[in-house]
Amino acid sequence: DIQMTQSPSSVSASVGDRVTITCRASQGINTRLAWYQQKPGKAPKLLIFAASNLPSGVPSRFSGSGSGTDFTLTISSLEPEDFATYYCQRSNSFPPEGVTFGPGTRVDFK
Amino acid sequence: QVQLQESGPGLVKPSETLSLTCTVSGYSLRNDYYWVWIRQPPGKGLEWIGSIYHSGSAYYTPSLKSRATMSMDTSKNQLSLTLTSVTAADTAVYYCARVACYYESNGFGPVCNYFDYWGQGALVTVSS
Numbered sequence: 001d002i003q004m005t006q007s008p009s010s011v012s013a014s015v016g017d018r019v020t021i022t023c024r025a026s027q028g029i030n031t032r033l034a035w036y037q038q039k040p041g042k043a044p045k046l047l048i049f050a051a052s053n054l055p056s057g058v059p060s061r062f063s064g065s066g067s068g069t070d071f072t073l074t075i076s077s078l079e080p081e082d083f084a085t086y087y088c089q090r091s092n093s094f095p096p097e098g099v100t101f102g103p104g105t106r107v108d109f110k
Numbered sequence: 111q112v113q114l115q116e117s118g119p120g121l122v123k124p125s126e127t128l129s130l131t132c133t134v135s136g137y138s139l140r141n142d143y144y145w146v147w148i149r150q151p152p153g154k155g156l157e158w159i160g161s162i163y164h165s166g167s168a169y170y171t172p173s174l175k176s177r178a179t180m181s182m183d184t185s186k187n188q189l190s191l192t193l194t195s196v197t198a199a200d201t202a203v204y205y206c207a208r209v210a211c212y213y214e215s216n217g218f219g220p221v222c223n224y225f226d227y228w229g230q231g232a233l234v235t236v237s238s
Contacts, residue, residue: 031214034224043205043228044156050212055226087156091223098171099146099158099223 002026004088004102012110019075021105023088028068032090035064035073038104039084047086048073075107083107112136114206114229122236128196132189132206132229139164139184144209144222147180147191149202150231157202161209162189196236203231 003026013019023033031051036044046055048064051071061076075082088102118130132145139145147159160170162180170178177194189206210226213219 032221032223036225043207043231044225045228046210046224046226049210049224049226050214050221053212089156089224091158093219093221093223098169099148099161101156101158103155 001098002029002090002100004090004100006086006088006102006105008105009103010106010108012108013078014110015078015080017078017110019078019082019107021073021086021088021107023066023071023073023102025069025071025090029090029092031067032092033064033066033071034089035062036087036089037082037084038087044087078107083109112208112227114208114227116204116206116229116232118204118232118234120233120235122196122200122234123238124197124236125195128191128193128200128234128236130191130204130206130232130234132191134187134189134206134208137208139182139187139189145182145189146207146209146225147178147189148205148207148225150205151199151202159191159204198236201234201236203233205229205231 005024007022033051035048038044052064063074085104085106087104091099113135115133122128146161162168168180179192181190206229207225208227209222211220211222
């Protein structure tokens with residue numbers, strides 16, 4: 001099974017800061033990685049798919065990069081609404097290899 | 111606009127069966143898409159339970175394969191999940207979501223591996 005790790009597990013930041021979150025896969029996954037944002041009591045929201053693609057409606061301060069085993073999510077200038085937990089997720093195309101989420105990175109107020 | 115809504119009992123006794131429904135609006139389940147169930151224990155991360163295709167074919171995470179069953183009722187535009195012999199470890203918020211697809215830059219695809227629409231989640235507590 002492919003395992004996903006994220007670092008850091010939490011980060012304290014201020015509005016306007018640049019924040020970078022790293023996700024690592026235990027083996028190469030090409031660019032088959034997505035990122036989600038989750039706020040307390042809410043469902044996850046898609047931020048990035050295929051490692052670097054932003055869906056319509058996601059602010060351009062969010063960006064993703066990487067390929068193979070190492071990926072990053074960058075928030076170029078943190079806004080108040082960005083304080084949340086961020087998850088990476090991999091899956092080969094269905095079926096049947098399944099889905100793996102990273103453990104999450106919490107971004108909170110410094 | 112695509113909307114998903116999970117529903118079901120919020121409390122289930124240990125050893126009994128958990129049953130949830132996901133009602134989809136704004137999109138027909140008869141169309142060519144995968145759908146997934148994902149859960150999140152309180153204060154913890156996300157766990158994929160399984161995926162179901164519009165044909166009814168279903169795929170499960172190995173740890174839940176013996177207890178989980180997903181199905182689809184296209185006449186009601188609903189997905190369902192049952193989980194048998196539940197324990198406290200099955201206490202979680204359960205989400206349904208739609209799987210979205212894209213084509214890779216080399217032309218390979220469709221690659222269907224991320225989730226663009228989610229329900230709001232349904233908390234299920236397993237307790238006597």
